[in-house]
Amino acid sequence: MTNPIDHLLHENRRFAPPEQFAADAVATADLYARAADPEVFWAERARETIDWRTPFTEVLDWSNPPFARWFADGELNVAYNCLDRHVDAGHGDRVALLWEGEPGDERRITYAELTDEVKRVANVLIGFGVEPGDRVAVYLPMIPEAVAAMLAVARVGAVHSVVFGGFSADSLRARIDDAGAKVVITADGGYRKGKVSPLKPAVDAALADRGGQGPQASVERVLVVRRGGNDVEWMPERDVWWHDVVPAASGDHEAPAFEAEHPLFVLYTSGTTGRPKGILHTSGGYLTQSAYTHRAVFDLHPESDVYWCTADVGWITGHTYVVYGPLANGATQVLYEGTPDSPHPGRWWEIIEKYGVTSFYTAPTAIRSFMKIGRTVPQSFDLSSLRVLGSVGEPINPEAWMWYREVIGGGTAPIVDTWWQTETGAIMISALPGVTETKPGSAQVPMPGISVDVVDEQGQHVGNDAGGLLVATKPWPSMLRGIWGDPERFVETYWEKFAAQGYYFAGDGARRDEDGDIWLLGRVDDVMNVSGHRLSTAEIESALVAHEATAEAAVVGAADETTGQAVVAFVVLKQSYLDRHSPDGLAKDLRVWVGDQIGPIARPRDVYIVGELPKTRSGKIMRRLLRDVAEGREVGDTTTLADAAVMNVISAQVR
Ligand code: WTA
Helix, strand or coil, X not given: CCCCCCCCXXXXXXXXXXXXXXXXXCCCCHHHHHXXXXXXXXXXXXXXXXXXXXXXXXXXXXXXCXXXXXXXXXXXXXXXXXXXXXXHHHHCCCEEEEEECCCCCEEEEEHHHHHHHHHHHHHHXXXXXXXXXXXXXXXXXXXXXXXXXXXXXXXXXXXXXXXXXXXXXXXXXHHHHHHCCCEEEEECEEEECCEEEECHHHHHHHHCCCCCCCCCCCCCEEEEECCCCCCCCCCCCCEEEHHHHCCCCCCCCCCCCEECCCEEEEEEECCCCCCCEEEEEECHHHHHHHHHHHHHHCCCCCCCCCEEECCCCCCHHHHHHHHHHHHHCCCCEXXXXXXXCCCCCCHHHHHHHHHCCCEEEECHHHHHHHHHHCCHHHHCCCCCCCCEEEECCCCCCHHHHHHHHHHHCXXXXXXXXXXXXXXXCCCCECCCCCCCCECCCCCECECCCCCEEEECCCCCECCCCEEEEEEECCCCCCCCCEECCCHHHHHHHHXXXXXXXXXXXXXEEEEECCCCCEEEEEEHHHCEEECCEEECHHHHHXXXXXXXXXXXEEEEEEEECCCEEXXXXXXXXXXXXXXXXXXXXXHHHHHHHHHHHHCHHHCCCEEEECCCCCEECCCCXXXXXXXXXXXXXXXXXXXCECCCCHHHHHXXXXX
């Protein structure tokens, strides 16, 4: 039997939680034993994290796999759980959102104020004829109205489909059509990189007359927030200004109860390949796992912490760890509209200093881009309030992890590397910051109550010190319930590969080390086959980033006459290195370096030094396009790229 992925890299560093942190930790080591029966465990979590209007008596119904039902006879209102109940408990004056606009304007919004706003928006939606189960598209910048809009949709039992504000009119149209949205909530524009980036014009284009190409859009109303101040066209019978109707609407709204399996949202994954899928999540199970993991993984002490997750609400991380998890837990959090480097490269660190952020959650791609600029920028701010740091979205290379720990976390704050997906809804694999001895680069252990494994192609457990495919072996509360309108694709994509075992296939490669800790190795589709050795992208990229010259790296397998595939690397250099050295001869040094670090088999055939890497709008590297360059082909579909021009530059640099 072949090992699906070979393992090459070794990591010996270990960091125990600071003593005081462990003593005050929300999540303690006994949780693992208490989760011995996951259904009992999750039922307890569901009772402790949610106010149920009708208590549930059933926990998991897995009678029709892979269509799970959790807490199905219970009833709740998700928005009530994120808002009113905190006000009822006497926390109405607690700040929910510390909002910072890109130009530097700010708003502080308490739980009482946010509850009031959401009730008004709910009444506006009802006035538009929105009924439970109807879909509402949300296409907004990172402003408080985005949070209020999502919660108002949830409050009336409708289903939101948030579309990231950086998507084009065509992408928006495809998502509106697929979900059959009745209302769109948008803004005139929002601030990005120092200027107003228009949104309403994209909505107009998405809803424009199709000239006989396909059906007319389902949209009846467009609710528009004024943010950018840019000129917009107006269709008076369809378009409504938020500021005209929301303040005028009634602030009375009783949150109705919905079944636990009532749909909460659809979120389209664009992914690095393939047609977008509308991932469907429901209410009770999703909220349970979101709130619980948020509390446990970020060690949330809601009365004293200031939490900040940098993800946009257009991504799952923004849904679960900006909106539902933190607000269900009554957290105080920062919400920032703009880009990390506007108007200056220290913008994020300035915000941390200004608000005294204690818990910070971001992506490796951001960390590596800060490594590229250099540590003097963060070091000119006071980051001493930080006590826990999170990472999500891609494997974090050990060197990026160490940089994060030392430069941002002051050498003490525990780092939680959290593995999960749009499909899993909430965190599945992560250290517990007050319990786990952390290892740079490893996501480590499944959350209490979660069952995952690393298996071979036949679905057999691979054991320690071996690579394979990551699967979830048991259903979990926040799991996706399907793909909107396409149950067959749901079964085929995630459940067919290990149908015999009934496992969920995540599409990621992974490895267990000698301690049984889990390391993520990248998407299985990106695995390279060099002379019969199956090499993961993550390990070779980590070796490249461990070199003093390198800030970011991407490797791909390119067709090769002798070895089948050969490793081709693309690297971005650190500014601090370029200030002191010429990059001449560096490509050769890096080849040798990788050979020394992990072995000759992993040594790249070619190393290209480039200015930037191609990334999706959520910051994931698009290796598929680099493979086209490496094999000398014309570059394929670039529509999901954040910056389409990047590929022209890379192609030119490689030539
Ligand atoms: C990758 C983001 C390594 C992985 C929440 C997964 C990670 C995909 C990690 C899902 C991590 C996410 N370490 N890889 N900590 N977290 N990934 O749907 O390939 O945007 O399958 O959800 O990101 O991306 P998505």
